[in-house]
Amino acid sequence: MNGTVLNVEGVGKAFRRYRSELSRVLTWFGMHAAPKEESWILRDVGFCVEHGEAVAIVGRNGAGKSTLLKIVTGTMRPTTGRVALSGRVAAILELGMGFDPELDARTNAYHVGGLMGYTRAQMDEVMPLIEGFAEVGSYFDKPMRLMSSGMQMRVAFSVATAHRPDVLIVDEALSVGDAYFQHKSMDRIREFRHAGTSLIFVSHDPSAVLALCDRAVLLDGGRVVMDGEPAAVLDLYNALISPEEARPELPSAPTGPAGIVRSGSGEATVVALGFVDENGLPVDALRTGEPACLKVEVRVNRDVEVLVFGFAIRDRVGQTLYGTNTFYSEQAIERPRVGARYRFLVRFKTVLAAGSYSVTTALVSGANHTDANYEWRDHALVFEVIDLTPTRFHGPLYMPATIEVA
Amino acid sequence: MTGLLLGAWRFRHYILSAIRADFAARVSRSRLGVLWIVIAPMTQVAIYAVVLSAIMSARLPGIDSPFAYAIYLLSGFAAWTLFAELFGRGTTLFLENANALRKIVFPRIALPVILLGSCLVNNLVLVAAVLVAYLLLGHGWSASLLWLPVLVAVNAALALALGTIAGVLNVFMRDVGQIVPLLLQLGFWFTPVVYMETILPEPVRAVLALNPMYWVVRGYHDALAYGRMPDLAMLALIGVIALVLLAFALLLFRRASADMVDVL
Numbered sequence A: 001m002n003g004t005v006l007n008v009e010g011v012g013k014a015f016r017r018y019r020s021e022l023s024r025v026l027t028w029f030g031m032h033a034a035p036k037e038e039s040w041i042l043r044d045v046g047f048c049v050e051h052g053e054a055v056a057i058v059g060r061n062g063a064g065k066s067t068l069l070k071i072v073t074g075t076m077r078p079t080t081g082r083v084a085l086s087g088r089v090a091a092i093l094e095l096g097m098g099f100d101p102e103l104d105a106r107t108n109a110y111h112v113g114g115l116m117g118y119t120r121a122q123m124d125e126v127m128p129l130i131e132g133f134a135e136v137g138s139y140f141d142k143p144m145r146l147m148s149s150g151m152q153m154r155v156a157f158s159v160a161t162a163h164r165p166d167v168l169i170v171d172e173a174l175s176v177g178d179a180y181f182q183h184k185s186m187d188r189i190r191e192f193r194h195a196g197t198s199l200i201f202v203s204h205d206p207s208a209v210l211a212l213c214d215r216a217v218l219l220d221g222g223r224v225v226m227d228g229e230p231a232a233v234l235d236l237y238n239a240l241i242s243p244e245e246a247r248p249e250l251p252s253a254p255t256g257p258a259g260i261v262r263s264g265s266g267e268a269t270v271v272a273l274g275f276v277d278e279n280g281l282p283v284d285a286l287r288t289g290e291p292a293c294l295k296v297e298v299r300v301n302r303d304v305e306v307l308v309f310g311f312a313i314r315d316r317v318g319q320t321l322y323g324t325n326t327f328y329s330e331q332a333i334e335r336p337r338v339g340a341r342y343r344f345l346v347r348f349k350t351v352l353a354a355g356s357y358s359v360t361t362a363l364v365s366g367a368n369h370t371d372a373n374y375e376w377r378d379h380a381l382v383f384e385v386i387d388l389t390p391t392r393f394h395g396p397l398y399m400p401a402t403i404e405v406a
Numbered sequence B: 001m002t003g004l005l006l007g008a009w010r011f012r013h014y015i016l017s018a019i020r021a022d023f024a025a026r027v028s029r030s031r032l033g034v035l036w037i038v039i040a041p042m043t044q045v046a047i048y049a050v051v052l053s054a055i056m057s058a059r060l061p062g063i064d065s066p067f068a069y070a071i072y073l074l075s076g077f078a079a080w081t082l083f084a085e086l087f088g089r090g091t092t093l094f095l096e097n098a099n100a101l102r103k104i105v106f107p108r109i110a111l112p113v114i115l116l117g118s119c120l121v122n123n124l125v126l127v128a129a130v131l132v133a134y135l136l137l138g139h140g141w142s143a144s145l146l147w148l149p150v151l152v153a154v155n156a157a158l159a160l161a162l163g164t165i166a167g168v169l170n171v172f173m174r175d176v177g178q179i180v181p182l183l184l185q186l187g188f189w190f191t192p193v194v195y196m197e198t199i200l201p202e203p204v205r206a207v208l209a210l211n212p213m214y215w216v217v218r219g220y221h222d223a224l225a226y227g228r229m230p231d232l233a234m235l236a237l238i239g240v241i242a243l244v245l246l247a248f249a250l251l252l253f254r255r256a257s258a259d260m261v262d263v264l
Helices: A021-028 A065-073 A105-115 A120-134 A137-141 A149-160 A179-194 A206-212 A230-240 B002-010 B012-028 B035-057 B068-096 B098-103 B110-136 B143-172 B175-189 B202-208 B212-226 B232-263
Strands: A004-017 A037-050 A054-059 A080-085 A089-092 A167-170 A198-202 A215-220 A223-228 A268-276 A285-287 A291-300 A306-315 A320-325 A341-349 A355-364 A373-386
Touching (some): A004 A065, A021 B232, A037 A198, A065 A198, A167 A179, A268 A355, A268 A373, B002 B110, B035 B068, B035 B110, B110 B143
Parallel strands (some): A167 A198, A285 A373
Antiparallel strands (some): A004 A037, A004 A080, A268 A291, A306 A355
């Protein structure tokens, strides 16, 4: 099978509000009633997906991604335009839909399989596969309510993907569950792709988009802003998210079990921080092996003798991996002006493996914060590192090694 | 319209399994299980029978039994329970399945079909219980019982049509969900289920005749309690009305389904 599997043409969606719902009812029978209010969620959206292609749909919250997905899937009808979808379609907009907690997993599998349009015989065929993939052991024949939510997700996913569809539509459903399950489900999606399934994937997770998709469509304000290479689209997406929006507020109060997140006497404060690319545009995630630049803006609130800026990068369990400050580098600022803003650009090569990390910032008067601590922020910024390096490696550190075989 | 029905046919496996699941859910975790389907209407019958028996029995010339009033009540409740369950559950059908309607692609017509199946299964259990009760009360079964499937069909068609109409409108106007229970209560007293129409003054009886359920319940009385043939002409008329309403319900459902997910 070749050609286009999904063709979205000039799709627009307006949610209409009427003066009274009665006038809406009358419009179904040909009466003319002008809606009081029309809000357009999507406008003139068009793109297509070829056979075997994987396309990501990215965009900010409220950009219209979910609405578009509902229209593509067919649960919602577009106000204008049309959607043509060919082949067998499986949509996972939410895992666990249609499951009855009172019934056992096996009965539920038949039931939900039926909801997807499969006959009992067709489900009989794949039942061993479902049971094997779900890996819930004897729980497979017990009521679903006895399972942990993770087990329920596994069953739901293995039922949803029991038959290989021609087009698989996945909402962020997969960002749930434990790491093991996520890996397994990603593997299955990859398998499907190799076998020729087209994928339409909505995600906020840049690493998943880069790893899975050939193309990305960026939606903003209900319109297609860009359609192209995932990396380029993600760059624009990152630029669209203003730093304020991406990180709505810096942690300002003590939170969580980690103890005090922010401390200090307040003579100077960090007012903004984030990673930027070479053009100064904000980026969301770093890439292993690539250069990175952390931009920190500091405001001086009161008169001090000396201002030292320091930072540290910690891994997800809180271990400091690297930290230094402007005292060590002999760049301490003597007698900073009150009200002045200083910008610190910390450049380094990302030698970190893929994962989640955090930045700690310190504004102090000397080599360590016991001298005078103006401000100390733990978890000032949490960021992701994505690994796109060509050669696989293990461990937390990227120290590209070559192996010579003699 | 054939497309709608074809969709339901393609999903027959799901529809059957959903009806089974609905029944299993009722039965599985309660000790009395399937008995609960019977207990609620039977309790009502018992209450009315105890409270009103003395007043009513004298006015039941057609049934020759000391339990005449109970026999009369049972047949009326067999009719009304099906009607009220279908109409009532139909009203909240689409709201309760809002999430599935938003997230899964399936022929939406399956929902009312599943409801119909589930209510019919429940009613089958109740009717079986009524027939057992008749034996226990010394009231035999007569050949007129054979009219029961026709009565059930007319009753179910009428209730399904009203339930679907109310269900669609309820998505857009939530007041409908408040009004329907009131209408059902009003309807219950405008139908001779716990009383005989003979106790009403003549002008009121004329109003009663405008209520289609009056004719349906009368049919049940004839077939079950009095053991005679129901008024077929009237039954046919109500059947036609039910079919017209059903066609209207389908039309409404089809026109509304484009807007439905938008407001759910």
